[in-house]
Amino acid sequence: MTIQPTGGADSAPLYAPSSEIAENAHADAARYEELYQKSVSDPEGFWAEEGKRLDWIKPFTKVKNTSFDYDNVSIKWFEDGTLNVAANCIDRHLATRGDQTAIIFEPDNPDEAAQHITYKQLHKEVQVFANVLKDMGVDKGDRVVIYLPMIPAAAYAMLACARIGAIHSIVFAGFSPDALADRVNGCDAKVVICSDYAPRGGRNTPLKSNCDKALLRCSDKVKLLVVERTGAQIDWVEGRDYKYEDMAAGVAPDCAPTEVNAEDPLFILYTSGSTGKPKGVVHCSGGYLAYAAMTHQYVFDYQDGDIYWCTADVGWVTGHSYIVYGPLANGATTVMFEGVPTYPDAGRFWAVCEKHKVTQFYTAPTAIRALMGKGPEWVEKYDLSSLRILGSVGEPINPEAWNWYNENVGKGSCPIVDTWWQTETGGILIAPLPGATPTKPGSATKPFFGVQPVILDDKGNELSGATEGVLAIKDSWPGQMRTVWGDHDRFVSTYFEMFKGYYFSGDGCRRDADGYYWITGRVDDVINVSGHRMGTAEVESALVAHETVSEAAVVGYPHDIKGQGIYCYVTLMDGVEATDELRAQLQAWVRQEIGPIAKPDVIQWAPGLPKTRSGKIMRRILRKIAENETDSLGDTSTLADPSVVDDLIANRANA
Numbered sequence: 001m002t003i004q005p006t007g008g009a010d011s012a013p014l015y016a017p018s019s020e021i022a023e024n025a026h027a028d029a030a031r032y033e034e035l036y037q038k039s040v041s042d043p044e045g046f047w048a049e050e051g052k053r054l055d056w057i058k059p060f061t062k063v064k065n066t067s068f069d070y071d072n073v074s075i076k077w078f079e080d081g082t083l084n085v086a087a088n089c090i091d092r093h094l095a096t097r098g099d100q101t102a103i104i105f106e107p108d109n110p111d112e113a114a115q116h117i118t119y120k121q122l123h124k125e126v127q128v129f130a131n132v133l134k135d136m137g138v139d140k141g142d143r144v145v146i147y148l149p150m151i152p153a154a155a156y157a158m159l160a161c162a163r164i165g166a167i168h169s170i171v172f173a174g175f176s177p178d179a180l181a182d183r184v185n186g187c188d189a190k191v192v193i194c195s196d197y198a199p200r201g202g203r204n205t206p207l208k209s210n211c212d213k214a215l216l217r218c219s220d221k222v223k224l225l226v227v228e229r230t231g232a233q234i235d236w237v238e239g240r241d242y243k244y245e246d247m248a249a250g251v252a253p254d255c256a257p258t259e260v261n262a263e264d265p266l267f268i269l270y271t272s273g274s275t276g277k278p279k280g281v282v283h284c285s286g287g288y289l290a291y292a293a294m295t296h297q298y299v300f301d302y303q304d305g306d307i308y309w310c311t312a313d314v315g316w317v318t319g320h321s322y323i324v325y326g327p328l329a330n331g332a333t334t335v336m337f338e339g340v341p342t343y344p345d346a347g348r349f350w351a352v353c354e355k356h357k358v359t360q361f362y363t364a365p366t367a368i369r370a371l372m373g374k375g376p377e378w379v380e381k382y383d384l385s386s387l388r389i390l391g392s393v394g395e396p397i398n399p400e401a402w403n404w405y406n407e408n409v410g411k412g413s414c415p416i417v418d419t420w421w422q423t424e425t426g427g428i429l430i431a432p433l434p435g436a437t438p439t440k441p442g443s444a445t446k447p448f449f450g451v452q453p454v455i456l457d458d459k460g461n462e463l464s465g466a467t468e469g470v471l472a473i474k475d476s477w478p479g480q481m482r483t484v485w486g487d488h489d490r491f492v493s494t495y496f497e498m499f500k501g502y503y504f505s506g507d508g509c510r511r512d513a514d515g516y517y518w519i520t521g522r523v524d525d526v527i528n529v530s531g532h533r534m535g536t537a538e539v540e541s542a543l544v545a546h547e548t549v550s551e552a553a554v555v556g557y558p559h560d561i562k563g564q565g566i567y568c569y570v571t572l573m574d575g576v577e578a579t580d581e582l583r584a585q586l587q588a589w590v591r592q593e594i595g596p597i598a599k600p601d602v603i604q605w606a607p608g609l610p611k612t613r614s615g616k617i618m619r620r621i622l623r624k625i626a627e628n629e630t631d632s633l634g635d636t637s638t639l640a641d642p643s644v645v646d647d648l649i650a651n652r653a654n655a
């Protein structure tokens with residue numbers, strides 16, 4: 001059985017789901033239409049029903065209370081219901097699937113044995129972890145920062161927080177001590193959880209020692225809980241540091257779930273915006289979990305017995321919603337992979353799919369492009385017949401990568417779900433449903449239930465039919481973020497100010513004649529490097545923090561594997577010599593300040609930057625130069641000194 005491309009309304013090929021997939025899926029085309037219509041014509045009724053997919057301690061009577069009105073932005077779902085998120089992800093499955101595997105842990109080193117953790121074991125581990133946190137003084141509403149590799153303890157720690165009503169904030173284990181300290185301080189965390197080391201791709205990141213450095217910049221009340229991963233040597237600060245294994249041996253085995261309100265925060269996740277300071281995106285308990293669970297079930301067509309694998313890291317929102325919360329709320333078996341796609345070789349993903357008989361595989365275009373470059377032989381070595389559905393997330397997937405994924409990994413018979421969403425949206429907003437939506441390579445296709453995308457012009461007018469503009473959403477959905485931690489005004493001004501009455505996504509988008517959505521990338525100063533979001537301002541402020549740098553401007557440029565690369569224009573202090581050595585130093589500096597993902601790909605020395613007479617850097621021009629589109633620079637006459645542009649073009653670095 002092969003999926004045959006047939007023509008859509010435009011020239012893009014259209015891949016219809018096979019009848020076998022459509023018949024067995026949670027939704028076929030007719031069902032999608034019916035449910036979608038209901039979800040937008042009667043959101044109250046639709047979500048009242050969907051809210052029941054969770055176990056409530058006190059059932060909700062109010063469903064939706066949301067306003068996108070600029071003067072009164074407020075989002076509440078199921079607001080008078082109470083529940084416990086960990087009980088929904090674990091306890092309620094015990095009677096029916098206690099011995100089923102909840103988490104398959106696949107370590108970085110393929111010679112190390114995988115672990116199969118059942119729901120019963122997960123229940124035990126999470127209760128003990130919760131009691132350890134309580135012992136350390138963590139109460140309902142307190143913040144806990146988690147800085148862990150992709151090991152089961154990361155899931156235990158998240159669920160332990162949820163069990164006692166504490167709010168977790170995960171910091172990606174690839175972030176630097178400075179980035180970690182900013183986030184610990186930003187949410188005023190009581191406890192930080194780390195491991196001794198983080199094995200990844202055969203290397204070992206010293207997480208404990210990173211914490212030691214970070215905590216020098218934090219309140220001395222912050223406690224550090226250290227989980228053992230490798231057992232290698234670490235330093236110890238008496239009175240501040242707690243060894244998890246010792247603590248766990250001394251606590252009670254049972255911990256009753258704490259009752260929380262649907263609108264109590266479940267987690268904070270810091271993400272980049274167009275200004276320098278990351279925002280603490282707040283997600284709450286009830287609506288988020290219902291939405292994560294529902295999207296996981298429908299978009300991946302999750303069925304009992306499936307082995308679902310999302311290759312993201314729990315440090316990103318994809319790991320929150322689609323490794324831990326969504327799958328576990330659905331009683332699924334979810335794979336946690338500690339490693340990287342190319343270690344020990346470029347066949348690792350497929351080796352893991354074969355080994356665990358993975359049915360749904362969800363990854364990022366950057367990984368696909370990297371593996372594509374290694375040749376199809378790495379895929380062909382493995383038996384991938386267990387795969388049923390493939391997913392993509394993080395950035396637009398280019399049709400070449402889509403086709404390669406479809407032909408080599410899916411063997412032409414696995415629907416590809418290209419899922420568009422954001423840290424802010426909590427769950428998938430635009431994506432095909434495997435049994436319902438014919439796909440087009442490069443399009444995220446159609447909205448999920450309850451989601452009303454609109455395309456606006458730059459004045460905020462809704463455009464109809466086939467068109468292009470910015471992507472906004474017309475009404476709330478339960479997984480939506482509620483606020484920016486500690487700064488509700490920033491929440492309102494970032495997402496609701498520019499286009500009144502809508503949630504503004506920050507993405508550009510095209511809609512074709514079939515009503516399909518094609519995301520064209522960010523329209524703000526956010527760049528997307530290997531699927532990781534980064535504010536150009538963050539890289540700029542790291543650069544100017546270096547003693548030799550007087551000014552810096554950073555833009556994205558097309559990069560074959562990463563999607564976008566980081567291109568920096570740097571003006572040095574008077575008297576500093578521009579050498580290749582200094583260039584390497586600055587690259588290392590940014591890497592150390594933010595983390596390896598932020599390492600500049602290109603640094604071009606810029607004796608001057610193109611500025612308007614009021615002193616604003618004209619990034620549009622810098623972007624064009626970085627993209628090597630110097631013949632379409634547009635109007636440069638408003639520049640204070642147009643000659644700087646000629647110099648930048650003449651000395652353009654070869655990216």
Ligand code: 6R9
Pocket residue numbers: 271316317318392393394395396397418419420421422423424444505506507519521522528531532533
């Ligand atoms: C889930 C996640 C969000 C930004 C988003 C957009 C880009 C994500 C995409 C996509 C095209 C897709 N993005 N998925 N662009 N097609 N399927 O990635 O969250 O890290 O917050 O990034 O990523 O630009 O605005 P986050």
